[in-house]
Amino acid sequence: HDYTPARALIDAGGALALATDCNPGTSWCENMQFMIALACRYMKLSPAEAISAATINAAHALGLGDEVGSLEPGKRADLSLYKIPSHQHLGYRFGTNMAEAVMAGGQML
Structure with missing residues (x-):
């Protein structure tokens, strides 16, 4: 498999964003836990780097960094709570769903 040279990008000072590629034709995956695990295993990111890439960096990549992506006053409360x-x-650990609770827009789902 060819993966983005994420380690080199980060080491050069770049910002990496992680997301699922929910593409019904070739890659039907909606699991961000799995994407974070792939980034750690195959792209040589630390768990903290992968989590940042999946949250704040992804929000900035979408132009939403002022609204979501981190827990700060004034931002929308979208978060997952994990029992780990x-x-x-x-x-x-990508084989099980470790999420205990999910909040979107400040509301528990």
């Missing part, structure tokens, strides 16, 4: 001992588990 450390954020590092998101980078390596």
Whole structure:
């Protein structure tokens, strides 16, 4: 598989955004936990780098960095809560859904 040279991009000072490629024709994947794990395994990102790429960097890539992507006053509260001992588990445990709760727009789903 050919993956983006993410490690080189980050090491050169670039900002990487991660997302799913929910494309029914070739890649039907909506699982961000899996994308974060792939980035750690194949693109050599640390779990913290992959989480940043999937949150704040992705928001900025979409021009929404002032509205979403991080937990700050005035931003929309979109977040997932995970039942894991450390954020590092998101980078390596992709076989199960570890989300315990999801909030979108400040409302628990």
